[in-house]
Amino acid sequence: MSLTACDHDVLIVGAGISGIGMAAHLEMMCPHRSYAVLERRSDLGGTWDLFRYPGIRSDSDMHTLGFKFEPWKHEKSIADGPAILDYLHRIVDERGIRDKITYDSKVIAADWRADEACWHVTYEQDGKRATTTANWLYLGTGYYDYDDPYDAGFDLSQFEGQVIHPQFWPKDLDYSGKRVVVVGSGATAVTIVPAMSDRAAKVTMLQRTPTWMFSRPAKDGIANTLRKYLPEELAYRITRWKNVLLQDVAFKRARSAPEKVKEALHKRIKNSLGDRYDAATWTPPYNPWDQRLCLVPDDDLFTAIREDKAEVVTGNIAAFEKDAVRLTDGRRVPADIVVTATGLKLAVAGKIAVSQDGAPVEFSERFYYKGCMFSNLPNFSVVFGYLNASWTLRADINSEFVCKVLNHMEAIGANVADPALPEDHGLVEEDLFDFSSGYIQRSKHIMPKSAVSLPWRLNQDYRFDRKALATSPIDDGVLKFDRAATSTGQQLEAAE
Structure with a gap:
């Protein structure tokens, strides 16, 4: 009562x-x-x-x-x-x-x-x-x-293409054969870039500064094996605690030995990208876990880069022109669609x-x-x-x-x-x-x-x-x- x-x-x-x-x-x-x-x-x-x-x-x-x-x-x-x-x-x-x-x-x-x-x-x-x-x-x-995502303050008035924020994605957007520039390097950008790369002409992740990234399989082999031999709830409980422990150890390791963690993250990315690897593109100006790490499941982002379907460009934006993004160093990144993955508020x-x-x-x-x-x-x-x-x-x-x-x-x-x-x-x-x-x-x-x-x-x-x-x-x-x-x-x- x-x-x-x-x-x-x-x-x-x-x-x-x-x-x-x-x-x-x-x-x-x-x-x-x-x-x-x-x-x-x-x-x-x-x-x-x-x-x-x-x-x-x-x-x-x-x-x-x-x-x-x-x-x-x-x-x-x-x-x-x-x-x-x-x-x-x-x-x-x-x-x-x-x-x-x-x-x-x-x-x-x-x-x-x-x-x-x-x-x-x-x-x-x-x-x-x-x-x-x-x-x-x-x-x-x-x-x-x-209601309101973070506004990075871009002047997009001269851009003649489509501008989209991930929080308000239009239904049935046709980006086939389009040049897509995704502004940002966080979890949203890292998800969108490989997903759009199969249909777009080219997808560019335009980052002001790099983000620490790590790859892992989308399937948990241990979890799926446990489910075959153990009752479902027990298998889930074991996997859950295994992952809680791994998350905790990884975070505390990053705080106590950041240089070693940096080395391990770089090694993974280099193995995934091969001769496409450029250290500057993947080295943030902060230690791992000073910001949340970005997950790359099954190397999907790195695969798209290796196959020339996607690229990562590092630079500061000077202006949005009618069909491109111009950077402060003079480079132009062609664009038909700009995705402002600049973060949440x-x-x-x-x-x-x-x-x-x-x-x-x-x-x-x-x-x-x-x-x-x-x-x-x-x-x-x-x-x-x-x-x-x-x-x-x-x-x-x-x-x-x-x-x-x-x-x-x-x-x-x-x-x-x-x-x-x-x-x-x-x-x-x-x-x-x-x-x-x-x-x-x-x-x-x-x-x-x-x-x-x-x-x-x-x-x-x-x-x-x-x-x-x-x-x-x-x-x-x-x-x-x-x-x-x-x-x-x-x-x-x-x-x-």
Whole structure:
């Protein structure tokens, strides 16, 4: 029985990986709790429904980008967008989640009312505004702005060809025989270039600076072998931990011995490119894992370069001319289509206007609590995945933690859980994200705070976080539990 008079015990915003993961955890761990999911798009999937550019795929393995509770059954560990959507659709159907999702519902505001222990959530649907209430608000809204990608400030007025941003890829774009210039060298560019190279006349990846890249097979041989001889769930669990360990070791090795890691990455690329290898093109001005490494599955980018279907050009853009991109050194790169793969723009809390008893919440003034809640903001949680590992690893442990909090609240008769931080806290802040990536550096001013130690730290170590959240008590002396005197609460109290 709910301890509030809210419409829902839990309201989940977003039906992507994070939101679906939370819904699945509620079904498993809190089956008696009422919940609903509001999704702004007309279908589920989040990122995997939004991005439709050629070759769209995961940039990490699906044994860790997949959920802990749902084995990845496909042969390919590096999966394309449609396969990931199939995985998510199967989960919502098999676990009874689909009828809890309401589509075309964009949440625009959420206000916590302390006297009711309810979030009042305003959303737009069919051009009209509606309101619902929930005791707990869980944001699975991702980390970037769905409406506005990063604008690099290019003047494209003189260019007479097509200009496309990957976030808004046009349906049925015909690029056969066209000269395509992809501006950027991140994960999106590295995916698009080889995917377009089979039909385009030539695809050029135009990079201002190189990005560290590593290649690996799209199929995980060990995972597929284990599946032949072991029960599916056991095989998945072993593969998942194998990949978690490899990710962790690779990241820490890059930080402790960057020169050795550089040497190994260069060796792989050189082996793949042969006489097409040029060290300057593949040597970034930073150490590996100072920014996220780009994955090249099955050497697809390097194969396209060897076969003269694609090329990488390094230089600064001077101007876009009618049929080319002119660089500051005078070189011209011919173009019929320009793809601006220049990065994402981060957004906090899905750009929802969050308030507390009518007062706007400034997330840049709040500290993270256990990587999913915020200081002095009750019954509110989000997912911001790992930068050095798969997003879903954090989504899983956050969902599990929130479900444990909800169960503890029910056990003690509470309807409020507030990460209490006094004004004279004396916390020592640290750099929230120790990464030099442009999209991270551009957005630091809007991001919440992080301290040097738990529970007020957004950590970047999944294995540490998983153990810490599993072993630390829910009632840790920081998370304060209370029971607001709602009408429902008063009735329950009288009944007792």
